[in-house]
Amino acid sequence: MFKLLEAIGRVTINFLEFWGSWLIISVKAIVLAFRKPIRFKHYLYQLASIGTGSLPVIAITSLFTGGVIALETYEAFHRFNAEYMIGGVVAISMARELGPVLTALLITARSGSAMAAEIGTMKVTEQIDALRMMAVNPIKYLITPRVYTSVIAVTLLTIISDIVGYIGGYIVSVVVFNINKTLYIRYTQNLAEMNDVYHGLIKAAIFGFLIATISCLYGYFTKGGAKGVGESTTKAVVVSSISILIFDYLITFILRFFDL
Known part of the structure; x- marks a missing residue:
């Protein structure tokens, strides 16, 4: 009985500690963006790294996802x-669903892991301590650009995902099943x-924020050398992915509840 209570207490404390740390870093990352100096080059570099680098993967995935939806629904209709x-x-x-969720999960696997690994490596090699010695705020320098650019990148990539996914469904429906394209577009x-x-x-923007803050959080508190970097990267991807799916439900419920 006591062991069970101890385990529940430990899980609860770890849960509160994690989300407390996440909240503190998230607020600092948002606020510090407005303090000088503002390094626009860092923002552009991160936007190109997250957005441009993920575009081919997301386009291919969305194209076939749209095609699969058309294939699966054709028989019923x-x-x-x-x-x-x-x-x-x-x-x-x-x-509503597949565009933002697929985009967020793919960026988590590609860019979220990279964020955790890069910042984690800087942590264990004491480069973050060196930044502090040079009077550079590591959160503003490393995390803030990633947070803002992740929100922008995931949102823009979601729009592209929606368009490419619809094209995939159009190709399967009109070309493969020979559905009347005029009626197809009109009913769309x-x-x-x-x-x-x-x-x-709305989902995409929140997902982008979650990916960046959670990945950077795990990287920022990495311990234990190279092994610790690997563990932090794995945890960042897993927790980010789970958070995306949980918040996907919560956002959908809120939007439906308030009829927005």
């Missing part, structure tokens, strides 16, 4: 002679709304 409505299903699915316009896109972009 074909029974009711409503194949032309597949475009609306693809558009809404990509905009009738079923899908800009509100669907806005919901997805």
Whole structure:
């Protein structure tokens, strides 16, 4: 009984300690962006690294995801002679859910792991201590640019993911199944709304923030040399991915509850 209570207490303390540290670093990263000096080159470099580097992977994934949605839904719609409505299903699915979630998970695997590994390596090799010795705030220098550019990059890449995913669904529906393209596009316009896109972009911005702050947090508190860097990188990817899926549900619930 006492061991069970001890285990529950340890888990609770670790949980509160993690999210407390996350909150402190997140607030500092946001606030420090407005303090001089503002190094725009760092922001541009991170934006190119996160955004441009992830674009091919996200485009390929989204193209086939849109195609898979069309393939899976064709049989059901074909029974009711409503194949032309597949475009609306693809558009809404990509905009509201699959676009932001897939984009965030892919960026977590590619860029989130890189953030944790890079900052973790700087931590164990005492480069972060060297920054402090030179009167450079390590959070402002290392974390702030990654947070802001991750929010922008994930949001922009989600828009591209939505478009490419719809193209994938269009190719499968019109080219493979020979669905009337005029009806396909018309029913997409009738079923899908800009509100669907806005919901997805809200998710994308929050996901980008979570990826950067969680990955940088694990990197910033890395201990134990090269082994510690590997462990921090793994934890950053796992926790970021789980957080994305949990917050995906919470954001969807809030938007539905308030009918936004």
